[in-house]
Amino acid sequence: MSKAVIYVLLILFSFVSACSKHNEPVSEVPKNPAQYLVSQAPHTAETQAQEKSHGKIDMKSQKDNGDKDSGKHKVEILVPDDVKNTWESVKLLITDKKTAKKETPEIKLNTDYKINGTDIVIKVGQFLPDFRMDTITITSMSNEPNNPAVNVTITEGGKEIFTGWLYSKFPDVHPFEHNKYAVTLVEGIRKK
Numbered sequence: 001m002s003k004a005v006i007y008v009l010l011i012l013f014s015f016v017s018a019c020s021k022h023n024e025p026v027s028e029v030p031k032n033p034a035q036y037l038v039s040q041a042p043h044t045a046e047t048q049a050q051e052k053s054h055g056k057i058d059m060k061s062q063k064d065n066g067d068k069d070s071g072k073h074k075v076e077i078l079v080p081d082d083v084k085n086t087w088e089s090v091k092l093l094i095t096d097k098k099t100a101k102k103e104t105p106e107i108k109l110n111t112d113y114k115i116n117g118t119d120i121v122i123k124v125g126q127f128l129p130d131f132r133m134d135t136i137t138i139t140s141m142s143n144e145p146n147n148p149a150v151n152v153t154i155t156e157g158g159k160e161i162f163t164g165w166l167y168s169k170f171p172d173v174h175p176f177e178h179n180k181y182a183v184t185l186v187e188g189i190r191k192k
Contacts (some may be wrong), residue, residue: 078139079126086143087127090150091186098180106189125151127188150185
């Protein structure tokens with residue numbers, strides 16, 4: 001089975017799961033998991049802008065800002081204790097698109113990594129070995145690397161240029177887009 005078929009099945013599973021939990025139809029099947037989260041939030045100027053940006057979600061803007069009447073879904077990232085106790089870092093593949101030079105640094109979770117000779121900084125957040133999400137939760141369904149994903153924020157010159165998830169098995173799902181560098185997840189690294 002191709003990766004594209006597996007990805008479509010994953011999306012359909014999320015779609016069916018969400019509909020059965022809430023007993024309400026969803027108007028369309030989203031093209032990627034990030035669009036599913038946006039499509040379930042009330043349509044405000046902010047969510048419409050996010051939908052226009054190809055489904056890329058700024059996870060910070062999806063969190064509850066304390067206003068109980070905001071009407072926004074709170075997207076919560078739940079990292080199970082066994083996952084926290086097993087995984088300590090990730091290996092990323094950083095490719096210079098112009099020179100084809102590649103590096104694969106191992107970066108500890110919740111730390112920053114600066115790409116040598118640039119002002120690009122990758123802040124590595126949570127790692128989920130078996131990434132799953134529904135309308136309000138992002139979590140890992142198991143501690144096995146069935147669908148590895150890492151949450152990253154990338155800045156250039158101090159300005160945030162990307163916030164999202166990198167998937168090792170689906171690197172083309174809302175990837176980091178930059179004119180000179182590509183950044184993808186290779187794998188999670190277990191504690192020794």
